[in-house]
Amino acid sequence: MDLQPLALPATAGDWLPWTDARVEQGVAAAEAGLADLRAAAPGDPVALTRWNDVEVALSQVLSLVSLLGAVHPDGAVREAAESHDLATRRLATDVYLDAEVHARLAALDADALDAPARRVLADALRAFRRSGVDRDDATRERVRELDRRAQELGQSFSRAIREGRRTTRVPAASLADLPADWLAAHPADADGTVEVSTDYPDTLPVLTHARDAEARRAVARTMHNVAWPENDAVLAELLTTRRERATLLGHADWPSYDAELKMIGEGDRIPEFVDRVAEAADAPGRRDLADLLEVARAAGEDVVDFSSWRHHLETLRRERFDVDTQEVRRYLDAGKVRAGLLEVTGRLFGLRYEPVDAPTWHPEVTSHDVHLEDGTLLGRVHLDLHPRPDKYHHAAQFSLVPGVRDRLLPEGVLVCNFSRGLMELDHVVTLFHEFGHLLHHVLAGRHDWVRFSGVSTEWDFVEAPSQLLEEWAWDAGVLASFATDEHGTPIPSELVGRMRAAQELGTALLARTQTAYAAISYAFHQECPPDLTARLRELMARYSLVELVTDTHFHAGFGHLEGYTSAYYTYLWSKVIAQDLFSAFDADDLFAPEVARRYRDTVLAAGGSRDAADLVEDFLGRPYDDRAFSAWLDHRGEDHL
Structure with missing residues (x-):
């Protein structure tokens, strides 16, 4: 079937009515699917097909309005998108509390279904149970109220950060x-x-x-005061709302409820994992801290905090490895980096990117159709890479269209805030990271069931493919293919070696900072502390070796508390897997086609069709372990010198 990308409005004035119409069509399609599902005879497998129709329709709407609310330059469109987002999520809440819909699915004979359909059914029935469909009327109504309030609060929290420039x-x-x-x-x-x-x-x-x-x-x-003080009260209520929902449904707390869907399985395993990583990073992290304190004192400062660690680390890297990021920047023109990213990932995964001159929400957005080497169109990607007022502040991949075989061509969007001129190397690495999500979205966009589409795998794993792709941004040969100065001279491999060694200095120190963020994410949801700032400072003092700046309120702008909730630990969990995945590649030939294509087809293209641990085991030929991660954590780069 010849699928076509979504036709976006050609003029600014068309966006608002177009968005309203798309949402209306999607909601109507979802309601029609629900009507057909309810009309199905008990036990008729068509009920599962109709359930897929409902999920396809809702996914299309939610993908669109989530993106537009984060990136569209017109405030009226953003406001409409947020309104549609809330209304559609309320509809989804109602669906999962619908006893009749649940009964039609529960009546299906799982043994009569093929393996993918059984997985979809099991996932759906679990989602209904987790929504409280089997509870009494009063409980279901309270869950409905809590869901709606949490959605409102989450949206307010994110908006305050996005518009809090x-x-x-x-x-x-x-x-x-x-x-x-x-x-x-x-x-x-x-x-x-x-x-x-x-x-x-x-x-x-x-x-x-x-x-x-x-x-x-x-x-x-x-x-570190973005969205303060307004988000303090919003976050406090969001935490208690989530906790009440979790306990109402029989869980000890929100992390226990949330972890049920994760690889980690149980909420109380989160602090155990975080503490293990913190302990492993402690000795090398304190060595890093001692080095930075020495640099700080030489500059007349007596503390390493969030205003100074980057500067002191830059100084140390320059002194120890003769690396000056200003020297490195002159090789990293934003346009060349973007072109290089496409060339590198195309060569690695057997893809071809075709530039598309099509309307988008902003003139700086560039679009490409993604083809396999045989010409098969896989999907379309959009790159929205530079800052502007009221745009999402960080770096993330958004879905525009979920991919479904013979129904929808997947489209994904990179939303970043990078320089339009020369880039920092850290930002180049971030660009590769986020593009890993985009590839995952497009490559896993040819399943019959939308439940398997794109990055819809366990959240503990979802960062691993992106963290893996970062390694290509550090390879001398890869960088030389696009990192050139104004005269066209490629970045010297010797400089890249020093950069890599310099970058590895501070690895454990920054890992300790990540454990602090993970601990905040968990403890805030597990405890719902009455004074968020005080608890923030206690947790940072325990886990982070870098001190907070006085009179700051990092949690108010910590956007991951909305989307990741109590599961920020997943960045570290995914890093364990990513380092193990990378061990399968030949460091001397990162473009070796056999392993790259096997990874593409075994892990990325599979999407959520199987458990992530099974996909990784199939690729590696064994269960994943933490040996490569442990070596990375304590590596200080001496072998690059």
Whole structure:
């Protein structure tokens, strides 16, 4: 079947009515599917097909409005998208509390279904149970109320972060050490000050390069107070709402409820895992901290905190490995990096990207159709890579259209906030990471059941393919293919070796920071502490070796608390798997086709059709383990010198 990409509006004024119409069509399709499902005779397998129709329709609507609410430049469209998002999620809540729909699915004979259909049925029945469909009327009604309130609160929390852009004014003289292109883009006002926004391309160069500690501290304080104080009360209510829902359905707390769907299985295993990683990273992390404290004291500072660690680490890397990120940046033109990313992933996975001149929501968005080597059209990707007002602040992959065999061509979107000129190497790595999600979405877009489409696998695993792809952004040969200076000279392999060694300095220190974030994610949901700021500081003091800046409230802008809830630990869990996956590749030939294509077909294309642990075991030929992760954690790069 010749599937076509979604035709987006050609003019700005068309977006609002088009969005309304798409949502209306999708909701109507879902309701029609529900009517057909209810009309099916008990035990008729057509009920499962109709259930798939419902999920396809709802997935299309939710993908669209989630994206538009995060990226569309027109506030009216964003507002409409958020309204549609809430209404559609309420419909989904009602569906999962519908006893008649549940009864039709529960009446099916699982043994009479093929393996994929059995998996879909089991997943659906579990989702109904977790929604409380089998509870009494009063409980079901309270669950409905809690779901709706949690959806409203989650949306408010994310909106406050997205629209919470703030600025800091600092003396121009304090920024003299910043890159020339950054300074040119930030001229001083008549009063001799420069405005620094909380957009990443503004803030991170200041925190990395400015020698003036007061300027860094002022910028960091603004950055870590985004959405404060408004999000403090929102988050507190969101936490208690989630906890009540979980306990109402018989779970000890929210993490226990949420972990049921994860590889980890049980909520109380989360702090055990986090503590194991923290312990493993402690000794090497403290060695890193001692090195940074030495650098800090030489600069007249006596603490390593969130305003200073990047700068001191940059200084240490420059002194120890002769790596200056400003030197590296001149090889990382944003346009060349984007083209290189497509060339690298195309070569690696046997793909061809065809540029598409089609309307999108913003002129800076670029689009490509993705083909297999034999010409088969797999899907379309959109790259929205640069900051603008009221856009989602971080880096993430969004679904625009879920892929379903012979029904829907998958479309995914990268939403990032990178420089339009020269990029930081960390941002190049992040771009590769997020593109890993995009490939997962497109390559796993040819299943009959939308439940298996794209990245719909266990959340513990979903970051692993992206973390794996980061390794290609660190390879000298890969970088040389697109990282060239203004004269076209490729980045020297010797410099890449020093960069890699320098990057590995601080690995354990930053892993400890990740354990702090994971502990916050878990403890906030498990405890619902009355004073979030106080508990934040206690957890950071226990897990992070880097101190918080005074008078900051990181949790108010910690967007993962909305989407990841208590499961931020999954970044670390996925890293364990990613390091093991990478061990199957030949470090001297990262483009070896046999292993790359086997990984593509065995792991990525499978989507959620099987348990992630089974997919990884099929690829590796054994169950995954943490040996490669442990080696990575304590590696300080000496073999690159």
